[in-house]
Amino acid sequence: MIESGEEKERDLSRLVVSRAGWLVTTGDAHEPYRLVGPDGGVVEPVSVFLRDLLAAGRSGSTLRSYAGDLLRWWRFLDAVGVGWDRASRVEARDFSCWIQLTAKQRLQTSPGDRQAR
Numbered sequence: 001m002i003e004s005g006e007e008k009e010r011d012l013s014r015l016v017v018s019r020a021g022w023l024v025t026t027g028d029a030h031e032p033y034r035l036v037g038p039d040g041g042v043v044e045p046v047s048v049f050l051r052d053l054l055a056a057g058r059s060g061s062t063l064r065s066y067a068g069d070l071l072r073w074w075r076f077l078d079a080v081g082v083g084w085d086r087a088s089r090v091e092a093r094d095f096s097c098w099i100q101l102t103a104k105q106r107l108q109t110s111p112g113d114r115q116a117r
Helices: 044-055 060-080 089-108
Strands: 022-028 031-036
Touching (some): 060 089
């Protein structure tokens, strides 16, 4: 991650993060999951990371979990207009805050929380 001296203020409550890109289950033991970007191309930095995890003996479920998180990170960076290789601590902080905010919003609007009228 890149260190940045400038603090960016983002209104995370209004941030629109697209559902671009997807996670592919390949059926290949050497590359069980692949992250595909909105252009249909493989997101190579994620592939490298997942191969490293696999080489370190991590389970398929661990790889899938990390890949899902990286998909969310990739989408978030796209929404804030920051390239993967330019992300700083500010983006990491904002991503963490955004995840917490969206989780809270989902809990507040879940069907089980609504009272019958």
